[in-house]
Amino acid sequence: MTIADRWRAVQARVAAACERAGRSAAEVTIVAVSKTHPADAIREALAAGATDFGENYAQELATKVAELAATPGLAAAPDAPSSSAAPRAPSSPSAALRWHYIGRLQRNKAKLVAGRVALVHAVDSVELAEELAKRAGGVVQPILLAVNLGAEATKGGITADAAPALAKALVAVTGASLDGLMTMPPPSDDPEASRLYFEGLRALRDRLADQLGRPLPVLSMGMSHDFEVAITCGATHVRIGTAIFGSRG
Secondary structure: OHHHHHHHHHHHHHHHHHHHHOOOHHEEEEEHHHHOOOOOHHHHHHHHOOOOOEEOOOHHHHHHHHHHOOOOOOOOOOOOOOOOOOOOOOOOOOOEEEEOOOOOOOOHHHOOOOOOEEEEEEOOOHHHHHHHHHHHOOEEEEEEEEOOOOOOOOOOOOOOOOOOHHHHHOOOOEEEEEEEOOOOOOOOOOOOHHEEEEEHHHHHHHHHHHOOOOOOEEOOOOOOOOOOHHHHHOEEEEEEHHHOOOOHH
């Protein structure tokens, strides 16, 4: 199968999952996880209709932003709806697509990401949020709070118990906008094993929104093996790599 074939297959599966959940497919953003894949693969996905791309490594993101900025004939993707009225971070200074940063980010690499992406998915400290805001070039950088619901030592993110205090602190960071939460469940061959974590993230989001008195519309959860379960649990962003680009070499 080509990238275009896989993209259309993923779209169809997202639409079917949304129908089963009584949701509109327009409520779910497919973030095509393009990490380690070449710029030509992104161009193929763009031609097939993809608009949102996720990268895990800051330097790789910066390189691809520069390379794809020169691609002719592409119309810029509109910004996603925002909970903030302030000017938002663009997808990139000139690339015709929306970039997402979905990996763990070191503070000293924030300058390569801030102001270039529509959304930073994995913020787990006030210091990182402040650095992103500082480096965003005068626009508001949308961020998500990363929650490690599986308490896995090898993953970033904070515990559910620590989330209320950090969420309150992130809301106070000028130049950043807390738009929601993200999580990555423990690995399992059974997609249904992720349901507990997806439902937990949605419930936590609802509690935090009530406590903060502001909407947190984004739930980033679900990958190639379990995104359909995530959609039934309320995911607004699913991060899909292998099902679109195939296995990495």
